[in-house]
Amino acid sequence: MEFPLTNRFDTDIVRSRIMGPNTLKLTEELMADAGIPRGFVVLDLGSGSGISSAMLAREYGLTAYAADLWSDPSENMRFFESLGLTNHQIIPVKADAAQLPFAHGFFDAVVCVDSYNYYGRDPEYLGNCLLPFVKSEGRIYLAIPGMRKDCHDNPPACLRVSWTAEQLDYIHDMNWWRNMISQTPGVEIVSMCEMECTREAWADWIACDNEYAIGDRAAVEAGALDYLNTISVVLHKA
Numbered sequence: 001m002e003f004p005l006t007n008r009f010d011t012d013i014v015r016s017r018i019m020g021p022n023t024l025k026l027t028e029e030l031m032a033d034a035g036i037p038r039g040f041v042v043l044d045l046g047s048g049s050g051i052s053s054a055m056l057a058r059e060y061g062l063t064a065y066a067a068d069l070w071s072d073p074s075e076n077m078r079f080f081e082s083l084g085l086t087n088h089q090i091i092p093v094k095a096d097a098a099q100l101p102f103a104h105g106f107f108d109a110v111v112c113v114d115s116y117n118y119y120g121r122d123p124e125y126l127g128n129c130l131l132p133f134v135k136s137e138g139r140i141y142l143a144i145p146g147m148r149k150d151c152h153d154n155p156p157a158c159l160r161v162s163w164t165a166e167q168l169d170y171i172h173d174m175n176w177w178r179n180m181i182s183q184t185p186g187v188e189i190v191s192m193c194e195m196e197c198t199r200e201a202w203a204d205w206i207a208c209d210n211e212y213a214i215g216d217r218a219a220v221e222a223g224a225l226d227y228l229n230t231i232s233v234v235l236h237k238a
């Protein structure tokens with residue numbers, strides 16, 4: 001795949017800020033047909049170190065709220081400033097996805113890259129905790145780390161190299177997510193498919209020099225990506 005917007009970010013910066021498969025490539029593929037008008041307000045939920053939020057603000061011209069539980073919003077702000085982004089373009093917020101500190105109907109769209117599987121596995125989550133904050137007719141874009149086919153009963157050795165059974169419980173296949181999401185009234189699944197960039201995004205991640213990437217590298221080299229995928233989901237709020 002071609003990633004012209006991702007390529008506008010410095011490789012060393014990307015490597016220092018991603019927390020899993022290259023979030024810029026995942027975001028660029030997820031946004032490819034989104035057509036969200038410039039100036040719209042988007043929530044980047046579970047934004048981590050905020051590099052996807054920076055892409056949404058700088059490359060797509062959106063007003064991006066970078067909301068995350070574990071990362072430091074002040075550190076993210078310094079990063080955004082280093083890219084020349086202002087607080088009119090991007091707003092870092094410490095927030096729990098289960099208790100979002102925003103007004104109902106505030107966001108034109110929500111983007112979640114590599115984070116929905118932490119909090120979206122509760123069938124009540126979407127309807128109670130996220131959908132209320134999206135405008136009517138708004139959209140939600142998810143890139144979820146997934147499995148090609150659920151194999152929790154007998155996970156292959158290559159997955160067990162890096163992940164415990166408890167960690168694998170965060171990863172499911174498309175049918176599982178379809179069933180989870182379709183229980184929520186007031187939202188329509190516009191599309192759900194396997195993303196093309198999974199292997200490339202993982203290659204960028206395991207090239208990083210941090211302990212998590214090094215641990216995941218062993219699993220990938222043992223064949224984990226024969227079992228894993230990334231699931232893109234686009235939702236429309238009625």
Ligand SMILES: C[S@@+](CC[C@H](N)C(=O)[O-])C[C@H]1O[C@@H](n2cnc3c(N)ncnc32)[C@H](O)[C@@H]1O
Pocket residue numbers: 017018019020022023045046047048049052067068069070071095096097098113114115118119
């Ligand atoms: C694997 S990291 C991915 C970060 C970023 N989206 C990326 O792709 O680099 C998962 C992120 O989910 C966030 N997260 C997990 N549970 C959360 C919650 N309840 N509310 C908000 N963020 C959460 C963490 O803070 C972490 O930054």
